[in-house]
Amino acid sequence: MNPPAYNFAYLNEQTKRMIRRAILKAIAIPGYQVPFASREMPMPYGWGTGGVQVTAAVLTPDDTLKVIDQGADDTTNAVSIRKFFIKTAAVKTTERTEEASIIQTRHRIPEARLTENQILVFQVPIPEPLRFLEPRETETRKMHALEEYGVMHVKLYEDIAHYGQIATTYAYPAKVADRYVFDPSPIPKFDNPKLDNCPALQLFGAGREKRIYAIPPYTRVKSLDFEDHPFEIQTWDQPCALCGSRDSFLDEIVTDDRGGRLFVCSDTDFCARQRGEA
Amino acid sequence: MYVAVKGGEQAIDAAHRLLAEERRGDPTVPAVTLAQIAEQLTLAVDRVMNEGSLYDRDLAALAIKQARGDLIEAIFLIRAARTTLARFGYALPLETRDMQVKRRVSAAFKDIPGGQILGPTFDYTHRLLDAALVDDSEPEAAWTAPASPGTAMPRVLDLLGHEGLIEKPSGDDCEPGDLTQDPLNFPTGRDLRLQNLARGDEGFLLALAYSTQRGYGRTHPFAGEIRLGVVEVCFVPEELGFPVAIGEITVTECEMINQFKGSADVPPQFTRGYGLGFGQCERKTMSMALVDRSLRAGELGEERVAPAQDEEFVLSHSDNVQATGFVEHLKLPHYVDFQSELVLLRRLRANAAKARLEAAE
Numbered sequence: 282m283n284p285p286a287y288n289f290a291y292l293n294e295q296t297k298r299m300i301r302r303a304i305l306k307a308i309a310i311p312g313y314q315v316p317f318a319s320r321e322m323p324m325p326y327g328w329g330t331g332g333v334q335v336t337a338a339v340l341t342p343d344d345t346l347k348v349i350d351q352g353a354d355d356t357t358n359a360v361s362i363r364k365f366f367i368k369t370a371a372v373k374t375t376e377r378t379e380e381a382s383i384i385q386t387r388h389r390i391p392e393a394r395l396t397e398n399q400i401l402v403f404q405v406p407i408p409e410p411l412r413f414l415e416p417r418e419t420e421t422r423k424m425h426a427l428e429e430y431g432v433m434h435v436k437l438y439e440d441i442a443h444y445g446q447i448a449t450t451y452a453y454p455a456k457v458a459d460r461y462v463f464d465p466s467p468i469p470k471f472d473n474p475k476l477d478n479c480p481a482l483q484l485f486g487a488g489r490e491k492r493i494y495a496i497p498p499y500t501r502v503k504s505l506d507f508e509d510h511p512f513e514i515q516t517w518d519q520p521c522a523l524c525g526s527r528d529s530f531l532d533e534i535v536t537d538d539r540g541g542r543l544f545v546c547s548d549t550d551f552c553a554r555q556r557g558e559a
Numbered sequence: 560m561y562v563a564v565k566g567g568e569q570a571i572d573a574a575h576r577l578l579a580e581e582r583r584g585d586p587t588v589p590a591v592t593l594a595q596i597a598e599q600l601t602l603a604v605d606r607v608m609n610e611g612s613l614y615d616r617d618l619a620a621l622a623i624k625q626a627r628g629d630l631i632e633a634i635f636l637i638r639a640a641r642t643t644l645a646r647f648g649y650a651l652p653l654e655t656r657d658m659q660v661k662r663r664v665s666a667a668f669k670d671i672p673g674g675q676i677l678g679p680t681f682d683y684t685h686r687l688l689d690a691a692l693v694d695d696s697e698p699e700a701a702w703t704a705p706a707s708p709g710t711a712m713p714r715v716l717d718l719l720g721h722e723g724l725i726e727k728p729s730g731d732d733c734e735p736g737d738l739t740q741d742p743l744n745f746p747t748g749r750d751l752r753l754q755n756l757a758r759g760d761e762g763f764l765l766a767l768a769y770s771t772q773r774g775y776g777r778t779h780p781f782a783g784e785i786r787l788g789v790v791e792v793c794f795v796p797e798e799l800g801f802p803v804a805i806g807e808i809t810v811t812e813c814e815m816i817n818q819f820k821g822s823a824d825v826p827p828q829f830t831r832g833y834g835l836g837f838g839q840c841e842r843k844t845m846s847m848a849l850v851d852r853s854l855r856a857g858e859l860g861e862e863r864v865a866p867a868q869d870e871e872f873v874l875s876h877s878d879n880v881q882a883t884g885f886v887e888h889l890k891l892p893h894y895v896d897f898q899s900e901l902v903l904l905r906r907l908r909a910n911a912a913k914a915r916l917e918a919a920e
Contacts, residue, residue: 287643288643291642291643292642293643293645295646296642316742316744317742318739318740318741318742319742320642320739321635321638321639321641321642321880322639322642323639323642325635325880325883325884325887325888326880326881326883326884326885326888327884327885327886327887327888327891328884328888328891330884350891350892351892351893351894351895352895355567355568356567356892357567357570357571357892358891358892359567360567360568360571361571364568364571387891388893388895388896389895406885406888416871417745417871418745418871418875419745419746419871444907445907445910446906446907448903448907450896450899450900450902450903451895451896451899451900452896467893467895467896468895469895469896469898469899470899471899489881489884489885491742491743515899515902515903517902530895530898531898532894532895532898533898533901547894547895547898
């Protein structure tokens with residue numbers, strides 16, 4: 282029994298071609314969820330198999346890869362995915378946002394503004410923004426086709442009626458190129474403005490749900506809201522305890538059992554840069 | 560001053576080493592061999608081949624050993640290995656009528672042409688723990704039947720079919736789909752439904768099948784025939800243009816006879832449910848056949864009221880590799896999303912406190 286030899290970036294070329302075709306279609310129809318024949322990967326569904334397949338399909342030997350989870354390069358799943366590509370593709374990796382040509386991410390968009398030479402790959406658990414309002418795929422597909430997004434607005438309105446504000450804090454729905462409402466993956470709504478008019482190509486891969494979608498560079502992405510309740514992002518009362526930044530997303534660190542709290546940047550590369558470390 | 564926790568990489572390496580040690584267990588106990596797993600844990604191997612969707616006893620045995628006996632983990636290993644395999648093409652449909660039968664029973668007729676053959680089954684054993692197995696005592700040799708080559712074993716459902724008592728197998732002559740090559744779209748055909756069920760989790764299908772027996776989408780089933788044995792796999796290489804037998808595999812097939820149905824055009828007939836799986840897997844194929852029949856509700860003009868009749872519900876949740884991955888992904892960090900919820904919740908609570916204060920004034 283010989284251990285199988287792996288192709289560059291694990292997937293065989295046939296599979297990569299299939300995924301690239303789906304990506305091209307996704308770029309051609311911004312925000313539309315393209316079904317693709319997602320494969321079983323050697324990491325579990327729900328742990329980034331969609332992002333990994335998209336990255337594997339666009340990766341070339343000359344690329345420099347950055348992988349983050351919760352904004353950090355050192356979180357265990359980011360480490361695991363980075364190691365996977367070092368092992369199967371032997372590509373260069375980096376923790377510096379501007380050095381990377383491909384960034385695979387879970388739950389965050391880096392604080393630094395991305396460039397035209399970069400691709401941001403999102404790991405997506407549930408690609409369908411309407412899923413929790415309508416569980417059936419046959420129905421939600423129709424709703425997208427007819428641009429029938431009333432239920433989503435009703436949901437946001439009900440939030441306002443109950444809580445006085447929209448109570449969706451992450452995976453906040455947005456409209457791409459004035460057509461498709463899409464799920465930006467569970468990034469905090471803090472990151473939604475970065476989706477808009479972004480110079481980098483943004484690709485979204487949902488492995489278990491077998492969907493790929495995309496936001497081409499410089500595409501309009503508008504977070505859903507109401508005239509009298511405009512979209513707004515999270516704010517903190519204090520700056521990052523490490524770098525002093527006032528305009529980055531902060532993680533809360535519990536420092537003791539007497540209510541001690543510390544707020545630090547979730548984007549570790551950004552924070553190190555602010556401190557002049559890297 | 561606070562320093563962010565580092566060391567994910569070392570932690571993973573250390574965890575993997577510990578896992579390897581735990582998997583091996585007490586080193587003074589001999590390690591289990593792949594041959595032992597393949598030969599003595601045959602039904603576990605069968606299940607891993609089935610739900611892993613790859614007929615390879617050696618790889619399945621390796622996966623079971625590596626997974627410390629966790630069969631869903633073993634299935635996952637096989638699925639991931641399967642991704643990397645090149646595809647040469649599709650075999651011809653198996654002809655189970657020509658099966659070298661090892662076991663074959665029908666609950667619909669007392670006697671059938673070719674006979675009832677009990678074969679290796681737990682069915683009539685008393686479930687008493689067998690102290691003889693504590694030591695390595697060898698079982699007595701099994702009796703062998705006088706060879707009766709050429710005994711025809713027509714399928715029981717075909718016997719009913721001759722009289723028109725059961726519907727013709729449904730389906731069309733189109734090439735069957737393959738959900739490992741194309742994403743599953745709803746509504747789907749019976750070909751893809753059966754493929755999904757064949758790969759589906761045995762426990763999930765068992766529970767769904769059971770639910771139909773308890774009234775959630777009742778189908779009045781009879782086990783028309785269950786057969787276990789060896790069938791030939793034939794393949795037509797493009798350059799040859801004629802079929803070549805490329806191997807033999809053991810499969811279990813279950814054909815259910817279900818409640819009859821008639822219409823203005825067709826007199827009443829029994830209907831079918833079908834199950835097929837690698838190796839010996841009666842529980843799985845019987846469950847599959849019951850669920851297959853339930854999922855035909857739409858085609859047969861029955862009202863869809865029960866979970867087992869709901870195609871999107873059943874097919875979207877049957878795959879245990881998908882299910883376990885997504886359930887267990889909750890172990891991954893969700894700091895950012897949780898932080899977002901915290902920020903909102905604190906704000907809502909502050910607003911509420913302020914409102915209460917104002918009301919009190």
